[in-house]
Amino acid sequence: MIPLRIKVDANADEPFVVRLRSFEGSVAGDIPIALDARDVVLERVSDAAEYRGEGGCIRVHGIDPSQIDGDVLLVNPHRGSADRLVRASSPHNTFLVTERCDQLCVMCSQPPKAHHVDLFAHFEAAALLAPEGATIGISGGEPTLYKEELLNFLVQTMGKRTDLRFHILTNGQHFDELDMPMMRSLERERIVWGVPLYCRSPEVHDEIVGKQGAHARLVETLGFLCRAGAQIELRTVLMKRNAPGLTALARFITSTLPFIQTWAIMQLESIGYARQNWQRLFHDSSAEFDGVGRALDLVRSRGIEAQLYNFPLCTVPASYRHLAPPTISDWKRAYLDECRDCTIKDGCGGFFEWHPKKHGYAKLGAQS
Template sequence: MIPLVHPCRAEGEKRFVTRLRYDDAEAEGRDSHLLMDTGNKMLFSGQHGLFEIEGTGKDSFDRDIVVVDPVKASAERLVRANSEHNTFLVTERCDQLCVMCSQPPKKHHTDRFEEYRQAAELAPFGAMLGISGGEPTLYKAELFDLVESTFASRPDVSWHILSNAQHFEMSDVERLCRPAFKRVTWGIPLYSTDPDVHDTIVAKQGAHTRLEESLALLMSSAAQIELRTVVLQSNAEHLPKIANFVARYLRFIVQWSIMQLENIGFAKNRFDILYFDHSSDFAPIARAIDMSTLFGVDAALFNFTLCSVPESYRSYCAASISDWKRKFAGRCNRCSGRNDCSGFFEWHPEGKMEVKPL
């Protein structure tokens, strides 16, 4: 696991966002420059004074964007320059309570939108930044402002925003049609075409109806949508019906991502009753992929190791797990598919990492 928060001693009292630089080429005022590197500590100097980040190891921090908190004595890497997996957690509040939520909601909210705006402005050229929660659209005004203000200064930056799509309104359509939102892909979950099953999974009555309304609004905004379905014991048999629904009504989507369960959050203590073992029954997933492919909808399998999937469906597997939270079994070192494999989440139980090197 790659740590994102490091101990840090800094002058002053206020938090600040800065980009770390190992050299001066094309440096600007918001950059901080490396003065000394002892191997496990790096000393930087910038407009907010001196600060020293500990525990840096071999990982390069060059051009990373960090938020330094002198009071908490920490430096958090908001954007890792060498990674394609940078995500801003904009809130931990949520209006749903999904049975398998990997990030169980909290009641309090800390507004960090200004820090994220500054980080996006400093991000590498062409960066794709993720936004997740909680439910980001609970702070829709701030979220939309972040997208639009970033577009004004950095039109090359694009966004992938996870949302339960419970808060879009007809009045949003005009704004969602603007050029800034052409840089956004919305990751939206649909767990079943049966409203009762979907509402039970997200623990919110009426959620399915509201989701359908939002999909229509997004469609009229020409929004880019990645539909997401986590496979569970309670909805695995519904996958072909979802595929049929997608083929009939949602053929405009960018991708349908069928996702395997994470053993964390609410799912950790319920894993055995939630987890659908696709390695012993791949049939509903295969039928769903076949149908969506037949109708020209791109499908992808997220969090499925290559060796657990029948060979003819391995091309649908994406290396979906972010680098900082991904691990492999020891035997994976001799697998020819390792570079294309999702691997396992860092928190996946060691005893349940069944692998068959390819």
């Protein structure tokens, strides 16, 4: 697995953000890259890679400098480590804004914690150093628990870096009309809001997210986002509990939420609560795809884009595979022994690194 946290020595009192320049005189095309005050340049490699910049020196251990050229790190000198906030060579960069959440979803991949540390100043510094045209994910916990800070962060970074785009996950429980002017001031084309809706039935949705009234509040928020002109990616994690209601949800989307950009039906990630409850939650879509197929057909027949996220390609009938892009991030993607000679592996997102060996799919195997 690609490491997101690396070992770093730095002589400083507080955490700080730097960008690594592993090759002196790095160039973009024929143009030498101008150094920023936060850049540190590789000086030498011994038992560690030593970088020096205006603020001093850092030593990076255990990773080849060529793999981290252009990466933006949040260095924590007390822990002796750094988080790779932006990996320059990857399209999958996400800022984890908080681990707090006001919901408790049965399949949560990152069970919430009470503790919160505000890192927005570091996130802003990191975003400003991201590669040209980058898309940055924002996730949690629930990012909009810190809505004011989040919106200010977006205004600042989008104003200073007009090439950046954002993909923001939110449970849609915290917006209100007072947020409308700020939401409308953000360039809609540059932000996609990923919002989960699990079922047409309020009872089932509320049961899945562990919060009474969440469905009603969410539907209000979707209307709010529509009026704000926001791009919405509606997300539905497929589970035994909501699979039977997929067609009803598709009808609800076409009748009430036709303004969404994309409906993403997502396979379950076996980590956090989902791992603990795997047998109870996992819906084998390779054996029972009909409901998924009907739901896709229905929304697509009304001109709404629909996609399958985190579905291994061979578990999807051939006629729907073009709707299943490889969505699992590079740093957590893995393939099974069964995949070794598969001819469609290049277009397949495979599995989460932590997917159980007994994968649960009745129909899976290399395509020849």
